[in-house]
Amino acid sequence: MQCRKQLEKLINNLAVTCHFDVQDWLLPDWVFNTDTMTFQSLEGQKKNRPEIKFEVYQTGDKSIWKMFAKHHYLSHSHNNAANVYVALVNDQIAGFISILHFPHPSAKNIKKVHRLVVLPDYQGIGLGLKLLNEIGYLYKKEKHRYTIVTSSPSLINALKKSKDWSAVRFGRTKESQGVLSNSTAKNRISASFELR
Secondary structure: OHHHHHHHHHHHOOOOOOOHHHHHHHOOOEEEEOOOOEEEEOOOOOOOOOOOOEEEEEEOOHHHHHHHHOOOOOOOOOOOOOEEEEEEEOOEEEEEEEEEEOOOOOOOOEEEEEEEEEOHHHOOOOHHHHHHHHHHHHHHHOOOEEEEEEOOHHHHHHHHHOOOEEEEEEEEOOOOOOHHHHOHHHHOEEEEEEEO
16 A cells, blocks of 8 residues: 555656756756666756746737647747737747737726747746736736636646636537637636636
8 A cells, every 4th residue: 555655656757758858947857768768866966957048929910820730739820919019038049928908798807818938848837827827917016907718738737726817618619609709618618717
């Protein structure tokens, strides 16, 4: 029984990747290299993560979307009316977010995330949530409401855990006659969140 509990703990904290560059970020206790079939214990390593220089810039160049489109989990399309922001990590392009004004019959101050993409080499370190929050606080300062609808399990999980976001809706979207009638969200389980 004790062995089983230890095995379950090990499996719950196991990361598998083909990327060697994440080792500095993950700071694992051990590494098994499948190329060389060798085991390396790293328990004595210093547990300090490298510093990240994170910057966000607004851009008028909508063509930057082409760099991120293939990494979006649902759609490669992009609305040219959206405000576009790009995130840099250590002076390298790493993330993309675009924001649209949300047409609502009574609330005129809603901004909605249109696309959020983090390039694969930068995923898993909280960059998407950091970018989402950074832009969200800009809009909140201007007295806008800031929302996102997503069906990405990892983003839903991160937003549920965040004290900065409140869940507005979870489940399948009902058939709509209005603005959402052509939405791809109506066929999937999705969640809506609003920045507090």
